[in-house]
Amino acid sequence: MIPAAFDYIRAHSPDEAFSHLQQHGGDARVLAGGQSLIPAMRFRLARPAVLVDINGLADLGRLELGRTALAIGAIARDSAIERAPWIGETRWSLLHDVSRVVADPVVRQMGTVVGSLCHNDPSGDWTAVALAARAAVVVRGRQGTRTVPIDDFLVDSFTTAVGEGEMALAVHFPVPGDRTAGSYQKVERKVGDFATAAAAVQVTLDGKGAIKEAGIALSAAGPCAVRVTEAEQALVGQKPTADVIRAAADAASKRSEPQADLRGSVEYKKNLAGVLVARGLRQALARLGVQA
């Protein structure tokens, strides 16, 4: 577990980090919390020639809750979300849930939300949550910064819209509407394990109690986290009933295309996708005082 040799640069400003990345291109990697990158380097699965450490950039560590969006900076830790003053509000319940089950308490002290998205592990937790919550990532490129909707950001396993020499600065989560709640459901073999299957669910109800907006996404269900559009369509405009939930769950199970591995077979994981979406919906609705 000894990494191959590499150069290490500690950046003192986002500009400096960016210029190093531009200079070294594909040979360089951003070092955020290091909770994915360093293990990969120790197994020599990743061999970057240069690490650009952004942990000194305090400005990128902020959580800024604005009127329309919550901006999570590139080195804001999972643990900062877990302890954010607003995390107990019903509308943030999806973030509340995930911040308690991503990795383990020790890893959450270092691991970052943006790093997770950039890493784009097929079984990662934040990617599914970002899909369900319709987040967007702020990327700095040669042409300046651009905001990439999460659906376009997640390209393939371990591949994102962040190009060579670029870096992500923040992720923006839209501030959910009033009658919004979410739920993150994860089956894991033990604390700190990646998901065997997981479902991120967020729903907004209208004044009449029908579902106005729905975000449904799965982790460990394909090359990267997937939005279950069919489930969202089955929900929007409907009163939340057992039948509607079942339809969404079935759509999720059908959409799930997991890999068989030591965590479980394809069949088992597809079953879980449906079960977890149904549970997530019931819990989110219960948080809004609706039994379904």
Added chain:
Amino acid sequence: MSADVKAGHAIGVAMKRKEDPRFVQGKGHYVDDFSFPGMLFMALVRSPYPHATIKSIDISAAMKVPGVKAVITGKDLEAAGLGWLPTFHGLDKQMVLAIGKVLFQYQEVAAVFAESREAAADGAEQVQVDYDPLPVVADPFASKTDTVLLRPDREQKTNHIYHWEVGDRDRTDQTLAKSAKRVKQRIWFQRCHPAPLEPCGCVAFFDTMGRLQFYVTSQAPHVYRTALSLVTGIPEDRIHVISPDIGGGFGNKVPVYPGYVCAVVGALKLGHPVKWIETRTENLTSTGFARDYHMDVELGATADGKLTAVKVATTADHGAFDCAADPTKYPAGMFGICTGSYDVPVAHAEVDAYFTNKAPGGIAYRCSFRVTEASYAIERTMDVLADELGIDAVELRRKNFVKKEQFPYASALGFTYDSGDYEKTLQKALDTIGYQALLKEQQEKRARGELMGIGFSTFTEVVGAGPSKHFDILGIKMFDSAEIRIHPTGAGIVRAGTKSQGQGHETTWAQIVAEELGLDPQQIMVEEGDTDTAPYGLGTYASRSTPVAGAAIAMAARRIREKARKIAAHLLEVGEADVEWVDYRFQVKGVPAKTVTMKEVAFAAYTNMAQNEPGLEATFYYDPPNMTFPNGTYVAVVDVDRETGEVKVRRFLAVDDCGTIINPMIVEGQVHGGLTEGFAIAFMQEIQYDADGNNLNTNFTDYLVPTAQEAPHWETAQTVTPSPHHPIGAKGVGESPNVGSPAAFVNAVVDALSPLGVRHLEMPVTREKVWRAIREAEAGKGKAART
């Protein structure tokens, strides 16, 4: 919970662990903390193939890596007569570095020595080995056919390693044939790994006197010294083995590993100290695994549930070499304990072991040799029998218990159980857990279609190896030893042949001495693990420390007391015969006012000893007259989620009877730790190989070690039935929870699923296995309903 002890009254006191301030402050001194000037680092090149001929090894690129000093291969070692290493129980030998071919994935192929860890790792990456893959045998049943001969180096041209049996085969078969009820269950105790948090490692160097200084993570440092001397030819007086603080052993640190031999050779050849610290992957893939027993268990019973016979036939997978660290005469360890806590008239057990292209091992993961396998076999099958008979699993056990008045009890498979009161232990468990209320709750839940299970395990272990007439390793009898010196001020030091790896010897040993001599345990220092200073002993594993070394300490203390009595007589100005030991001090017989303390005697032993030999010390080598037989009743209560197969262990109660309890807090800690490992084995741990012999669990992402977050809440209680033959009545407890708990967990899950007709599940009981069992049962029911 914890308490302080003053002079005497030390046994039974929950004294805080003397070692803990050091450990909780990160001040332990582990092998990787030792560094010496000019030290080199070693890295091993390992095989990516499970079975392949080595056509060539090219070290030229590795030698060009800056900092690399040397590379050695199997050929080099063979030339030096060090190509092979005898395994501990003497039935086999193991390649140090591969010679001619590799036999398992991650086998040691070459050793690289370099100036830094990084250079060593870079060098290892550059060693080019040309392999020619051979057909792979990844299954012991395939191995049986001898289609591929794995070990042509052996005289015996077969993959079969040994056949071992005990008991009366014919009478067992006849009895089974005549029995009114008969059940048979195939049970696999999966391959698992102790995975101590600190992996294995060593630092070796030859000092200015030409003496080998060998720092190593060893549970048995004295045996290492002898083994190293025998293997390398270095005279034993010129080997100094130091086993410093150890971060967990669990049997994994009993065998001598190839890396150790390579490090010694490197130190000799290069004239520099050599450090070798395994990676996690190396630990999981190449060092001693545990279990991998395929057991066919058969029980016979009368119609009303009295056991008539027990029969177990086992196929054991030992991997590429037979590196099981069992006593010489016991290739299958203490597997004969498979009749458990039950009065069985006749029994037979046999084990056939085979080579496969998997990592070698077969060590005892937190158990006395193969006792966990045996306990699991009987405790699991008792539930199958209860199901067949349609009677309560608790009643079946109670009906068959060896009764209190039957002790010492001669078992059908040759053990003499020392003591126990199984009925009382069971009753305490039933009362503590509230069995009747749980049964009622279960009934209500079942009516609602919910899955709740209650599982029992009423196990008996056999530990404390062992009496010299039966037990040896490499010919060395399995005694243990203690040396105690009491200083002028009444403080002292005790040294033993054992080696704590977390068991708390620094506290427990001091308590025994304090109790026997009426001294302050805080001022009794304990030292183990240094072969220059400690008396020879066989080490710490198989729950043998308290039964054997603990006894030696008590006996050595009693020797000191005898000497002290002479000095006390002098101080009290009476004849020795008029001095008695009362309430932790010497007293003139019948005159309670005339006393002298051990502390006073200690001072006199150096200042005013009269005609007596000065000093106050003693050594004792203890050869146990029998094994000890700790036992217990464990109860697990689980809820099963139908949709996901998730099992929640809602309650777990362990009632242990380990005889006299020296430190209740340490006993509780040992039980908590062992239960957590038992929980891991039952639900998450397995070293899996695919059909091509690739190891699938090479790091902690896929070999799961539970933390406080997923471990259930443990409830504990005790009964105390002292061992009649142990000087203080203690039996050993460190392993009971690991031995006893897997069956309780699995029995609980199977009980939860029993309304669906499920009778057995293999460990680890993963969510998916449970989910499948439920689904298949429901599909089966659907079919049955349709037809």
